[in-house]
Amino acid sequence: MNPAFPLAARGPRIDAMQYGNWSEKIFRQMRAGGVDAVHVTIAYHETFRETVANIEAWNLLFQRFGDLIFHGKWASDVALARQTGRTAIFFGFQNPSPIEDDIGLVEIVHTLGARFMQLTYNNQSLLATGCYEKEDPGLTRMGKQVVREMNRVGLVVDMSHSSDRSTLEAIEHSERPIAITHANPSFWHPALRNKSDEVLKALGQSGGMFGFSMYPHHLKDKSACTLQSFCDMVARTADLIGIDHLGLGSDLCQDQPDSVVDWMRVGRWTREIDYGEGSKAQPGFPDPPQWFRDNRDFANVESGLRAAGFGIAEVAAVMGGNWLRFFQTSFEPAKACEQATDHPTSLAL
Amino acid sequence: MNPAFPLAARGPRIDAMQYGNWSEKIFRQMRAGGVDAVHVTIAYHETFRETVANIEAWNLLFQRFGDLIFHGKWASDVALARQTGRTAIFFGFQNPSPIEDDIGLVEIVHTLGARFMQLTYNNQSLLATGCYEKEDPGLTRMGKQVVREMNRVGLVVDMSHSSDRSTLEAIEHSERPIAITHANPSFWHPALRNKSDEVLKALGQSGGMFGFSMYPHHLKDKSACTLQSFCDMVARTADLIGIDHLGLGSDLCQDQPDSVVDWMRVGRWTREIDYGEGSKAQPGFPDPPQWFRDNRDFANVESGLRAAGFGIAEVAAVMGGNWLRFFQTSFEPAKACEQATDHPTSLAL
Numbered sequence: 241m242n243p244a245f246p247l248a249a250r251g252p253r254i255d256a257m258q259y260g261n262w263s264e265k266i267f268r269q270m271r272a273g274g275v276d277a278v279h280v281t282i283a284y285h286e287t288f289r290e291t292v293a294n295i296e297a298w299n300l301l302f303q304r305f306g307d308l309i310f311h312g313k314w315a316s317d318v319a320l321a322r323q324t325g326r327t328a329i330f331f332g333f334q335n336p337s338p339i340e341d342d343i344g345l346v347e348i349v350h351t352l353g354a355r356f357m358q359l360t361y362n363n364q365s366l367l368a369t370g371c372y373e374k375e376d377p378g379l380t381r382m383g384k385q386v387v388r389e390m391n392r393v394g395l396v397v398d399m400s401h402s403s404d405r406s407t408l409e410a411i412e413h414s415e416r417p418i419a420i421t422h423a424n425p426s427f428w429h430p431a432l433r434n435k436s437d438e439v440l441k442a443l444g445q446s447g448g449m450f451g452f453s454m455y456p457h458h459l460k461d462k463s464a465c466t467l468q469s470f471c472d473m474v475a476r477t478a479d480l481i482g483i484d485h486l487g488l489g490s491d492l493c494q495d496q497p498d499s500v501v502d503w504m505r506v507g508r509w510t511r512e513i514d515y516g517e518g519s520k521a522q523p524g525f526p527d528p529p530q531w532f533r534d535n536r537d538f539a540n541v542e543s544g545l546r547a548a549g550f551g552i553a554e555v556a557a558v559m560g561g562n563w564l565r566f567f568q569t570s571f572e573p574a575k576a577c578e579q580a581t582d583h584p585t586s587l588a589l
Numbered sequence: 590m591n592p593a594f595p596l597a598a599r600g601p602r603i604d605a606m607q608y609g610n611w612s613e614k615i616f617r618q619m620r621a622g623g624v625d626a627v628h629v630t631i632a633y634h635e636t637f638r639e640t641v642a643n644i645e646a647w648n649l650l651f652q653r654f655g656d657l658i659f660h661g662k663w664a665s666d667v668a669l670a671r672q673t674g675r676t677a678i679f680f681g682f683q684n685p686s687p688i689e690d691d692i693g694l695v696e697i698v699h700t701l702g703a704r705f706m707q708l709t710y711n712n713q714s715l716l717a718t719g720c721y722e723k724e725d726p727g728l729t730r731m732g733k734q735v736v737r738e739m740n741r742v743g744l745v746v747d748m749s750h751s752s753d754r755s756t757l758e759a760i761e762h763s764e765r766p767i768a769i770t771h772a773n774p775s776f777w778h779p780a781l782r783n784k785s786d787e788v789l790k791a792l793g794q795s796g797g798m799f800g801f802s803m804y805p806h807h808l809k810d811k812s813a814c815t816l817q818s819f820c821d822m823v824a825r826t827a828d829l830i831g832i833d834h835l836g837l838g839s840d841l842c843q844d845q846p847d848s849v850v851d852w853m854r855v856g857r858w859t860r861e862i863d864y865g866e867g868s869k870a871q872p873g874f875p876d877p878p879q880w881f882r883d884n885r886d887f888a889n890v891e892s893g894l895r896a897a898g899f900g901i902a903e904v905a906a907v908m909g910g911n912w913l914r915f916f917q918t919s920f921e922p923a924k925a926c927e928q929a930t931d932h933p934t935s936l937a938l
Binding site: 376377378382 | 634636686689690691692693712713714715718721722723724725726727729730731732734738856857858859860861
């Protein structure tokens with residue numbers, strides 16, 4: 241818990257994207273930073289079986305560090321985290337590779353606890369188009385089927401690494417609001433991974449969520465980006481699509497060796513080197529910005545947003561309140577959402 | 590051997606596509622029809638592991654029926670088949686699913702004996718676009734890498750189920766001639782699966798091969814198609830792209846239950862019914878044309894081509910001579926093709 245913001249005085253802190261080299265140190269930093277819930281990546285290019293192995297590894301961490309973290313499955317687990325002083329870990333995939341070519345695996349991975357799935361990483365997938373392809377034909381035949389199935393079971397469509405047309409079609413085709421868990425607006429920093437005004441507006445109008453990234457390749461001035469520049473950008477985005485659709489998705493890749501960024505970029509799809517967002521001169525992980533080095537720095541962002549002119553309630557919404565509301569309507573099966581139930585989500589926060 | 594055409598008097602008979610419900614009966618019919626080599630499908634939607642299981646099943650057949658068939662790996666195996674009175678079985682995939690998302694599996698599947706791989710079945714794949722998608726963005730980033738790797742190891746690019754732009758880009762991008770193992774020209778029967786004049790011309794000009802299909806959905810008048818209509822179409826195609834690029838790829842799906850055509854069409858990509866080339870009124874396998882019911886009917890095609898005005902040498906080229914020449918330059922690694930070797934392909938036919 242951040243001493244500057246006692247629990248009773250603030251809403252939840254939720255980070256919609258991290259991929260650390262997980263350790264007790266990081267989990268203790270989550271607690272020190274008062275982070276109630278984190279959406280973690282458990283698959284970049286993994287097959288179903290490899291993803292299951294990653295879940296097995298997480299189960300060991302949950303067992304070993306049960307006083308710090310637990311497997312978050314429902315929105316109500318954010319309340320449980322706050323009540324028990326732990327961090328709820330929500331699973332997601334940056335690629336649909338865990339469902340392979342099998343629509344039946346959508347329900348299976350949801351049962352295993354997955355709550356977010358990107359329809360593409362940087363390349364074309366069986367479902368849609370990634371942001372590094374030259375052409376973007378939109379959702380494929382299988383993509384439309386899989387989005388419907390994700391809607392049915394409660395697996396959130398995440399288009400963080402997708403290209404524009406595919407993202408717009410996912411927003412249109414999906415019966416439930418979608419997410420872009422980690423990216424920034426291209427009006428601020430025109431990286432291929434960042435999002436156009438058109439995408440941002442369509443996302444907001446459809447009730448979707450946008451998570452701001454602190455990954456240097458997504459930041460203006462990269463590692464040298466200032467907190468003020470970042471928070472001013474949040475304010476401009478709020479002006480564009482409304483503050484209710486904004487949250488954080490830091491893309492914090494803490495303590496990872498550079499071999500991990502190679503795996504992210506190259507996977508198994510090429511025998512050549514692909515630098516992705518990097519370059520030959522800067523092939524590895526970039527240095528984080530000084531104001532966001534690890535989970536203990538969320539208070540810096542909170543202060544920066546206040547300094548940028550946001551009110552207390554607005555800051556709380558961006559720091560986690562908006563994500564919590566999104567979790568409440570996104571993770572359960574569509575049928576359950578239509579019915580009055582005594583499901584755990586009815587627990588008071 | 591067909592008694593009407595003694596071995597000494599004719600060239601090889603090669604069928605570049607069959608997917609039968611394999612049995613001793615079918616293998617005996619291959620021998621009765623004088624068929625020296627058949628490219629058989631061993632994967633529609635199978636993963637790598639499932640494809641390996643299919644190879645295991647073939648290995649059992651090779652062991653059990655070694656007097657009728659054997660695993661063909663090189664062009665020289667067509668000569669071996671003729672010398673030993675057997676049929677050489679060459680493996681291929683109708684989908685890149687056996688290499689999953691892993692370019693390293695291209696060399697592995699070639700080592701295991703695969704010689705043809707379609708870059709797509711009917712839908713978008715990780716590599717290119719299938720003929721039933723609405724949009725066709727061409728080869729993907731991974732697709733370009735995989736085509737180069739297929740060129741290197743000697744795995745033939747097959748675009749039978751792909752859409753036009755993807756096919757044209759594969760022809761352009763591939764350093765070795767490609768194949769369309771089983772389809773017909775759309776000028777004759779405008780099915781989505783049949784090929785435009787533009788594709789046919791580009792294929793011929795690049796040294797590629799086109800295999801004519803006898804699958805009723807690819808035929809004018811479908812199951813009622815006449816042999817004369819079929820052979821006249823072959824003649825028109827020869828006028829368009831030259832006879833050197835033409836062969837047979839019957840797409841004979843003998844003795845298969847309708848559950849198999851469901852698997853071909855639906856795989857694991859949808860929870861709905863997809864009728865593919867069929868329809869609600871005709872969901873199953875269509876009846877074969879009367880003049881091509883099984884492997885014993887190749888003599889009918891031979892006679893039909895003669896009746897359509899082709900000379901003996903031309904008929905021999907279409908019945909297998911052209912495919913044999915293509916095999917000779919396609920199945921070995923690119924490096925081996927550049928060097929003078931005492932490789933089995935130097936055996937006299």
